[in-house]
Amino acid sequence: MKNRVVITGLGIVSPNGVGVEAFHSAIRYGKSGIRHFPELEELNFSCQIAAKPEVSEEQKRKYFTDLQLRNFNSSGILYGVMAGMEALEDAGIETAGKNDEPLWDLGIIFGTGTSGTAKFREAIYLLDSGKVKRLGSTTVAQTMASGISAYLGGMIGAGNQVTTNSSACATGTEAILMGYDLIASGKARQMLCGSCSDDGPVVWGGFDAMKVLTWKHNQDPEHGSRPMSTTASGFVPGSGAGALMLESLTSAQERGAKIYAEVLGGNVNNGGQRQQGSMTAPNSIAVKRCIKTALEVSGVEGHEIDYINGHLTATVKDPTEIRNWSEALGRKGADFPYVNSLKGMIGHGLAASGSMELVAAVLQLHHGFIFPNSNCEDLHPEISAIADRSRIPIQTVSHPLKTIAKASFGFGDVNACVIFRQNSI
Incomplete structure (x- = not known):
């Protein structure tokens, strides 16, 4: 146990x-x-x-x-x-x-x-x-x-x-x-x-x-x-x-400590810089495998994810990331989870990005809101073809969250995904 x-x-x-x-x-x-x-x-x-x-x-x-x-x-x-x-x-x-x-x-x-x-x-x-x-x-x-x-x-x-x-x-x-x-x-x-x-x-x-x-x-x-x-x-x-x-x-x-959330589990893997992966570009097969394995070890189904805190860096790889999430979770259109990127407000913190975004993700889970996607009024057409506009808000949304996912993808084709659940203990 x-x-x-x-x-x-x-x-x-x-x-x-x-x-x-x-x-x-x-x-x-x-x-x-x-x-x-x-x-x-x-x-x-x-x-x-x-x-x-x-x-x-x-x-x-x-x-x-x-x-x-x-x-x-x-x-x-x-x-x-x-x-x-x-x-x-x-x-x-x-x-x-x-x-x-x-x-x-x-x-x-x-x-x-x-x-x-x-x-x-x-x-x-x-x-x-x-x-x-x-x-x-x-x-x-x-x-x-x-x-x-x-x-x-x-x-x-x-x-x-x-x-x-x-x-x-x-x-x-x-x-x-x-x-x-x-x-x-x-x-x-x-x-x-x-x-x-x-x-x-x-x-x-x-x-x-x-x-x-x-x-x-x-x-x-x-x-x-x-x-x-x-x-x-x-x-x-x-x-x-x-x-x-x-x-x-x-x-x-x-x-008698305050509890923000429970960590259900997660996964770390590597795309091996093979297929379409490289030192700087993710291997989508590995990314989807990382997400699916994180769900599996956490005992969570794709339909249970209410919100995604994305890696989403404002590069040409953003549509690919959304596509990978869609295929890994089996979700699209209005059924796609809420998703946002902290980088619209604070840029890409490099090695610090994952931890700062994790704090943001846990705060949203704990307080029941989704922060706005800054500078995303003109949603990329490849993304809008996958996820409904309402799932990528540009204004703060008050919404109770139960189960959320956070992923980060780094140079060297490394992937990490963690699953959290609202404190119901």
Whole structure:
């Protein structure tokens, strides 16, 4: 018998809202976090708009001392720590005291794509200048891939598995499923799971060079990210972090914890970069297999899915994604589930995208609404031929949700899908 797994805490550092309360309000009302960055214009980027969280000094100092911040230069770790600690606090779980034993039943799986790129850049400059002794004692911790989980592990006193995963844009969704497996199998009682991403030209430059970013909206940032739209012209780069506290149902009930939703299960697979799949394009056969397997292991039928939180990046692959969902679920037209994409408001957060979108999905499930699809007034004709316009709302819809799906698809042809159910316990 598997342990049942529930969500008892949420945390978010997003371009359109720092903290769950601000983020909840932002997505409900369609607030954009995308803006023009003069730095990108000066560097001759084709895409000069992006999305990054606006974090105040006061917010930073809630989790870091002045001494820590003096040599701190890792935006992804900053966002991840803030989101992770908020999820812990939201769940009502206290950190271990410095002289206490570690929290043996609490672990962390917090992913990232890159870590400390700005710190790397600073280190290279110092090394090239022959100033190796000025690198500082925290350079390694800020630039190692597992820096985010290590920082969180030390702040919390986590004693179970503490690690970092990395699967491109599927990282956050994969982290949730990894944490779910540990709790379901009895190897942990509580797992803090999420993902984060650095921001800035070093991270975003490669995508600009690939010509997958939009270049048509530099003077109109809020309308630049257009998932499922006929006039979509590429994604807007973003950053941030999302976190979810997963817990066994037994543990949550023993503590009298608030429960947002139950995690029913999910699946991770790979298209092998075969057939129509490649490093950057998904193999649709694998995508549909991932969704169907997620449903199967969750004990859910395709007709039970009320809502889909899509990956939907505002590229030419959006119609393909909707087609894959339709075929995997056996649903189309007015029978297609509600679907939306957070990227219309905050761009594509890369490794952080899955976790930020998971927080948005759980908030909608918990509060019974579907946030608007920003900039999707001109729905792509290939999508409208599959799903009824009413299922892709451009205004907020109040609607009770019971069972929902979230999927992420990343470079390397990796796929992840997770199924949630409204708390009826």
